[in-house]
Amino acid sequence: MNESKPLKALVQTTFAAVAAIAMIGGLASTLCSAEPTAGAPPPKTDSAPASTNSVAVKAPALEAAPPVFKPQLTGAELYSMHCNRCHPERYPTERTAAQWKTIMLHMQVRANIPGDQARLILQYLQDNSGR
């Protein structure tokens, strides 16, 4: 076996991993920037116009339309969305609050559920769990 091949394979693998991460990050940032988030501050507007010698002409104010924010999904809604992807829904009363904490960590990893959504689902399951 050629001695340079392991190095070559390592370089190829590293390149592939970096390219994949860059692609994922780029696509994520594009998608995230396309839709405003609920907690985002309103866009900054120009401050009062500086006084000049020119004649002030009153133009109709550009009234920005109020941003339409979708309400935050509840844990119950996220539970219905994510759990049904792979298996029949499990009833919250089937497990204790502590058991749901361990299971949700498992499911967060297995189903690639974002952390904030996983916490809302866990909250819903624990609030309705069989204690």
Add this chain to the structure above:
Amino acid sequence: MKTKMKTSRGILGLVMAGCVIGLALPPWVTAEVSDADFNALKDTVQKLGEQVQALQQSNIVQQQTHEQDTQQIQQLKQKLAETQQIATNAEQKSIEASMTQPMPRQPIDEATVNHNFMMLGDAEFQYAKLAGQHGAFLQADFAPIFLYRGGDNILFEAGFDTTLQNNAPNSSGYTTTFNLSFAQLDYVINDYMTFAGGELLLPLGTYSERGAGWLNKIPDDPLAVDALLPGSGLGAELRGGIPVGNAGKSLNYEVYVVNGPGSADGTGNAEALDLGGNVGVRSDGVTANLHGHPSGGARLGVFLPFKPHYDLELGISGQSGEWDDAGNHLYTAGVFDAALHLGPSFEAKGEYILTRYGSDDLGTHSQQGWWVQAGYKLAGLDLELPVINNLEIMGRYDSLHDLYDPNNNAFDFKTQRYTVGYVYYFTNTLLFEGDYEFVSSNDPSQADQLIFQLSLGF
């Protein structure tokens, strides 16, 4: 004489008239009332008159008191009605408030919160009848998953698969196998990234991670998944999900490095490809996968929920690496996967798989396969029939092209398989499945088959 007689008659008449009057008149007329009695009677009459006046005054006072009482009663009734209205309004407001506000959390027992070891998993047994063979109980399978959570960010999970398999029709007896399906240590770095190391289920498509016994609704795996893709590998992985907006959409990814497929006999011949990627000397004495360069792979997926139970998930994944001991040949796989849910009753999913690998004896060759599966729960028809409502009708189409044929040492096996079946849900985790597989193939190991399976997820 006559005058005397008339006078006597007159006197006699007067006397008789006096007697008659005396007899006819009552005796009190003739009684005398003394002054004392009269005065006493007069006093009595006066007292009676005073008493009557007193009674009249008392009656007037009582009537006034009664009127006041009536007014007070009416006022009290009015106040009571107002109080009842206030109470009703308050009750209504409290109900509305309870509907708009989340239920207060009950305190969680700290002793149980620290309970962090669990066993999940599934168990199945199958009855099968191959075309031209007697039917028999085919296998029993127990596949537990052990979870140990070490805090909020660390999880160790391991899945085992213990199977007792009937050797019929090829030989007599049973074979018991015990396999480690996966064993990985997960460290949640942040909300969007997790590191996993160990024996990993490979994210080539989604079936390998979502195909455990009771998860898939057809007992057999798709042909192309079993024949063309490695199911697991020893290595390390970064994975996670990135939310997109507030409607539940997310981007998910996996990037990994694993040992990858190896050579079953150390050569680079086509038949030596071992997708299992075992390391070193196996328990059966075969030397495998001694090359020192791993395979790399990744999956990028997008999850698009429209509303609860309505979603579309798309993904593309691939893996590549040298597989033979000499490191002269690459094994490369690419998978496109899709899954669709339209309500709680309808589900469809499928994968297209393309692989390519080189060999010493047959050069480089491509193989491909795809499968699509759909299911519909009859509860969606709202027939209100208990047995029908627990049924789900299933169907799947499998295609596998150019699989390696060891008899001819060529890539000439082609198989198509149509599967129809059902799932009966005793509960949400106890499933009774039945399927018939219609096979069209030049591979003699493939045949029509009837399968029944009882699955329990726990």
